[in-house]
Amino acid sequence: WIANYHTVNPGQIIMKNNDNFYGDPDFLYKGAAVSKGSLVPVVGIEYRENQVPRLITPNGYLTANKSYAQKVVPNIKDYLYDYPEYVVMKTNDYYYQDVNFSKKGEFVSKDTLIKVLSVDYTENGLPRLKTAKGYITANKSYVTKLVSNSDNYFTENPHQIIMRVSDKLYTDVEFRNASRTLSSGTVVPVKGIEYSSKGVPRLKTEEGYLTANKNYVTAAGNTNNNYFVTNPKKVKLLIDDCFYNNVEFTKKGQAVKKNTIVEVEAIEYTNNGIPRLKTKHGYLTANKWYVAKVD
Known part of the structure; x- marks a missing residue:
């Protein structure tokens, strides 16, 4: 059983589960809570013969059970x-x-x-x-x-976007050097998605980098805001329709009835910037006249 415990000071550990510090090695006096994922420095091991080892930390005693305390490298x-x-x-x-x-x-x-x-x-x-x-x-x-509010950004290439407001084009992905301003309504072809050092998506264009923030740009096929451009996760069909075998809707797949609930894996875009819902059955329209989000 002892193999399940740290018997040599690991230096620092990460909690694999929620637990508590204790004021004594017998765990009679419960102290502060310590949450899963916490990085905890370890100053020693309380290891007595035939007794369960404990980790000694600046905040008290902690379990040495490897199921709870994960040893980590010094440069974690x-x-x-x-x-x-x-x-x-x-x-x-x-x-x-x-x-x-x-x-x-x-x-x-x-x-x-x-x-x-x-x-x-x-x-x-x-x-x-x-x-x-x-x-x-x-x-x-x-x-x-990836930036925490990633739903506010395009992370799939929309191929073409329209500027919702005037904004600057940049020569670098970190947005340090602005080149020129693009006016509201400008249509811009997009070559791909790249990311800043902090995980913020950017739109790569022929002339430089542009924000991928959906408050500033939208897919060219979404000029009237009647398409989903953020994954709704689940939708309900408002009419009878069908799935398609490709994002361009050139190959029709199986039929899907009105009121059917469909799980959405992702949003992808046609070459003209029209959003489509990617599902396990194929591609489905993202038009809000045809599908509604299910909470």
Whole structure:
């Protein structure tokens, strides 16, 4: 049973579950709560023969059970360890098939947006980000957390946008150097999405970088604001319609009846900037005259 506990001072740990500090090694006097994900410095181990080890911290005694206390590397703050739901690649890199990075997997390019399933650790306490395609580094030199209010931004290429208000075009993704102002109503072709060092999406255009904020720009096909440009997650059909096999709606798929509830995976855009709802059955119109959000 002792293998389930830290018996050597780990230096610092991350809480894997909510727990409490205690005023004594027998855990008779409960102290302050400590929440899941907290980084806690450890100054020593209270380890008595035939008794359960305890971690000694500046705030009191804490469980040494490895199911609750995850050992981490000394430079843990150089890593994203606090479960970022989405990260963006800052450089080209690879997925790996295992947490120890012994088996290289698929290539992943700079500016790829990746959903994180969990944060796992090597035996030495190095965090890795688990994804649907394998493990990626959690090192902040390679990945950054997606901005928290990401629903306010385009993270899929809309291909063409219309300026909702006048705003500046920039020569760099960090928006340090403005080049010229684009007036309200201007149509702009978009080459792709890139991200700032803080995980803010930008629209890459032929002339430079433009905000991806939906308060400033909208998809060219959404001039009347009658399309969903933020994933509604679930919609109900307001009329009989059908799914399509591609985003351009050139290949019709199965029929879908009025009042059917459909789960939406993402929003994608045609070459002309018309939003579509991506589902497991194919693509569906994002027009609010045809579908309504279900809460």
